[in-house]
Amino acid sequence: MASPREQVAQLCQWIDAHIHEPIGWADLIRQSGLDHKLIIAGFNKHMATTPMTWIRQRRAQLNIPELAPVVDTHPMAFLRKDAPCSEKK
16 A cells, blocks of 8 residues: 555646646545545645645646636535535425
């Protein structure tokens, strides 16, 4: 099994390979096999930022236009009271 540092490095390599595509939490979770808390913790520890901020910064470094936005929906967003799917009818 890869170390946390190696897992983040592998995820960063995958992100770079898909940097021109929309990338969301579901993609990061599916690709890494980790839950969102472990992804966040790994990025905070080894990259000193969040995954979505790292993706935005990486796109800026590569001069990639806004054609491939970061899908910035938090994996637990559906639990928010103001989320459309949580409205009671």
